[in-house]
Amino acid sequence: MAGTLEVSLWRGGADGRYVGYEVPMRDSQTVLDVVTWVQRNADATLSYRFACRVGMCGSCAMTVNGRPRWTCRTHVSKVASDGKLKVGPLENLPVIKDLAADMRPFFEKWQQAQGRFAPSKTRTDPIERISPDSPARLAANAAIECINCGVCYAACDTVRWNPDYLGPAALNRAWTLVNDVRDAANVERLTAVAADSGCHACHSHQSCQEHCPVALNPTASIAGLKRKTAQAYLRGEIKP
Amino acid sequence: MNVRLYIWQRLTAALMVPLLLVHIAVIFYASRKGLSAADILARTRGSVSWALFYGVFVSAVAVHASIGLRTVLTEWTPLRGRTRDFAVIAFGLLLAVLGFRAVVAVVLP
Numbered sequence: 020m021a022g023t024l025e026v027s028l029w030r031g032g033a034d035g036r037y038v039g040y041e042v043p044m045r046d047s048q049t050v051l052d053v054v055t056w057v058q059r060n061a062d063a064t065l066s067y068r069f070a071c072r073v074g075m076c077g078s079c080a081m082t083v084n085g086r087p088r089w090t091c092r093t094h095v096s097k098v099a100s101d102g103k104l105k106v107g108p109l110e111n112l113p114v115i116k117d118l119a120a121d122m123r124p125f126f127e128k129w130q131q132a133q134g135r136f137a138p139s140k141t142r143t144d145p146i147e148r149i150s151p152d153s154p155a156r157l158a159a160n161a162a163i164e165c166i167n168c169g170v171c172y173a174a175c176d177t178v179r180w181n182p183d184y185l186g187p188a189a190l191n192r193a194w195t196l197v198n199d200v201r202d203a204a205n206v207e208r209l210t211a212v213a214a215d216s217g218c219h220a221c222h223s224h225q226s227c228q229e230h231c232p233v234a235l236n237p238t239a240s241i242a243g244l245k246r247k248t249a250q251a252y253l254r255g256e257i258k259p
Numbered sequence: 260m261n262v263r264l265y266i267w268q269r270l271t272a273a274l275m276v277p278l279l280l281v282h283i284a285v286i287f288y289a290s291r292k293g294l295s296a297a298d299i300l301a302r303t304r305g306s307v308s309w310a311l312f313y314g315v316f317v318s319a320v321a322v323h324a325s326i327g328l329r330t331v332l333t334e335w336t337p338l339r340g341r342t343r344d345f346a347v348i349a350f351g352l353l354l355a356v357l358g359f360r361a362v363v364a365v366v367l368p
């Protein structure tokens with residue numbers, strides 16, 4: 020494939036602007052390839068983030084022609100319109116510089132939602148046997164493959180409008196742990212996600228699910244949390 | 260919105276669905292039969308059932324709409340915390356007062 024792409028990349032911090040570059044087209048070129056080409060050939064000061072280049076690590080997400088995407092697995096041929104590509108940092112997060120968004124608020128909310136495993140046993144206890152087709156394990160499995168890319172968080176209007184909202188990824192992780200019978204912190208977790216700006220702030224409009232690059236469905240996980248927290252509250256197990 | 264407000268909002272929404280259907284059916288019935296204002300008042304005045312029906316309806320709307328407005332204010336305005344909560348409680352009370360006034364006007368004998 021020959022020809023040139025008209026690429027504009029966000030440069031600078033919050034007060035930056037889009038800057039144009041001409042990048043040669045290649046076969047099977049990804050958006051990450053384009054960004055890397057600019058850094059190697061046009062401006063070495065361009066800042067962006069990536070690691071695995073194969074859709075595993077979740078560090079390369081950016082806004083591509085208006086939509087949040089994982090850039091290492093996004094082919095230019097699928098997303099360029101008329102040979103034009105506009106790439107910016109992820110939305111709903113502060114910009115550090117150029118294409119690198121500050122992920123701290125995103126990960127802080129994972130902690131706030133108690134999105135970490137709390138062991139109920141020690142290494143001397145026997146290993147817990149979990150049937151792979153128990154309903155709880157099936158629910159956890161359906162949500163477990165999150166790569167922490169932040170695409171859903173950037174796609175969620177409720178995050179945009181209510182900066183305190185925990186967001187789809189943190190709640191999706193909380194849901195996997197609620198369904199982990201080995202976890203010991205579910206009262207704390209359900210209390211955390213049932214608070215103001217927790218799971219009940221979600222409007223179920225499924226933007227997160229639409230954009231998730233690994234085809235998870237955070238909307239369904241959040242709906243599960245809404246049910247679980249409502250039951251726990253009505254039984255007096257948690258207080259808002 | 261926390262879990263308590265969520266349950267109240269969904270509960271009142273579920274409650275309003277049958278009430279709304281009856282309300283619409285009554286409107287159709289009244290206009291089909293060509294009932295006059297006097298005919299309608301003759302049926303509603305002194306009726307405990309209609310007082311209860313519309314009393315519950317008004318209460319559900321006041322609770323449901325003020326919780327909903329709280330979400331709207333959170334997402335679309337900088338109002339937060341107690342300022343926002345006082346504003347929506349005032350709104351809920353206003354809806355309740357307006358609604359009950361209308362109910363009282365048609366059911367008091």
Ligand code: HEM
Nearest residue numbers: 221222223272273275276279320323324326327328330331
């Ligand atoms: C049968 C009647 C009704 C049903 C089934 C219903 C249902 C609902 C539901 C499910 C929501 C949550 C939406 C979400 O979280 O995204 C909602 C929100 C809301 N409702 Fe209702 N509702 C009804 C009547 C009313 C009435 C009569 C009013 C106003 C007087 C009202 C005002 C609101 C407001 C302001 C919101 C917040 C908007 C939002 O959260 O997106 N609703 N309603």
Ligand code: SF4
Nearest residue numbers: 175221222224225227
């Ligand atoms: S479904 Fe909920 S979490 Fe997903 S984008 Fe909509 S509001 Fe955000």
Ligand code: SF4
Nearest residue numbers: 165166168169171231
């Ligand atoms: S749920 Fe999907 S979009 Fe959201 S962080 Fe995880 S992998 Fe990324």
Ligand code: FES
Nearest residue numbers: 072076077079091
């Ligand atoms: S670079 Fe690891 S997911 Fe894209």
